[in-house]
Amino acid sequence: MNRYFVLVMCTLCLVIIAGGCIDDLVPVNKEDSQQELSAYEFDLFLNNSYDDEGRFIPTHTFYLSRNESARVVSIVENESLIDVIPLEDLSTPRDGAVSNVVVLGDISESTNVTPTSLSVFSMSKEPYDVNYTITEDVIRGQKHVFITFEHPVTGFVAYTMSKPLGHDFMYVTTPPSVVRFVLPQGYTTGNPLIGKVKPSPDRVFYDSFGRENLVWYNELESTGLLNFFGRSSPDGQREIDPIPKLISVKFYTVNAPRDLGIATFILGAFAFLVFSRYRAERKRLEQLRKDIEEQVIVPKKKGKE
Missing domain, CATH: 1.10.287 (Helix Hairpins)
Structure with missing residues (x-):
């Protein structure tokens, strides 16, 4: 009797593990028709979003929450693919890592990423009607969620991503980029005993709602030894490969x-x-x-x- 029970339990475990592996290995293609515009804040945050030559730098704002989700609002130029690396543990659902994708913008051929055009987009009352797909894949053991647009878009791209329970959040940057974390109202970070933030933000300020904002400028330019390992472009100039930066923050109540x-x-x-x-x-x-x-x-x- 005990042998049969053990055999049944082993078979059940193998079925569960196999089901999970199949779900990870097979990309999931789906259309996300939900577009709840009121869930996001389309703040025209353009702090160091243009380099010295006037080129736009992608700017990403993460509105952290007390629950298991984070709202992301990115300002992009001529972007056709958004790569999201969701944070997962046993508390996060297997499905729906990215949801409620909203675009306030236009096809890149029809607009420019100027403060004026972005200001018009931020005040739009209706999301831009653009076709996109959400697919999942596992790359080097890490789950990736890809938001692929039918045509390259310029403007605001917002989505909600799931995260583990608790007051921890991590993000791997794609330089060059400007990254901003907006902590929930009544929360802060930086105490070495309760909650750390790494690396230290380049700027810290409080918005009109009293929320603490942390900003990092993830530049592409590098000097010294990194230039030696750069690639040569067709015109003979040295190109620096993007070096991702891991940003982690643990936030806690002010009290x-x-x-x-x-x-x-x-x-x-x-x-x-x-x-x-x-x-x-x-x-x-x-x-x-x-x-x-x-x-x-x-x-x-x-x-x-």
Whole structure:
């Protein structure tokens, strides 16, 4: 009976594992018709979004939340493919890593990525009608979700990505790019004991809602030894390969350091009381042992006399 039970459990485990592997290996092609415009903030954030020669640098804003999702709003130019690397663990759903894709923009041939055009797009009341597909693939053991547009678009591309439960978030940049994290209202980061942020942001500010904003400028240019390993372009100039940067942040409530301090004080006081009582009880027992030994030894001495 036990052998049959073990055999059934092993078969069930193999079926579950095989089902998961098949789901990872076979790309999922689907159309996402849901477009909820009100779920996003199309803020015209163009901080260092143009280089010295006036070329546009893709700008990505991640609106972090307390739950298992993050809202992403990217400003792109002539982009036909968005590569999303979702963060997953046992708490994240297997399906729906990316949802509610909304585009406020136009076909790249019909517009330019200027502050004026982006301002018009940000105030649009209807999403741009563009066909796209969402596919999944596993590359080097890491799941990727690709949003592929029928035609290259310029403007705002927003989507919701799932993330593990908790107040941690990581993102791998694609330089050159400008990356902004917007923490939930009432949250902060940077405390070495509670929540760290790596690397340190290039800029920190608070928006009109009182939310903390962290900004990184992930430049493509490099100097020194990295130039030696660059590639040569057809015109003979050295080209620097993009070097991704891992950004990780752990955020917590503004009152968390104070609460941690109070909890530490209470635990410390309790530990001190326990230790003091232990020492007092130990001294009492030692004194009691000495008194008993004296009472036993003294009568023996008198008896010998």
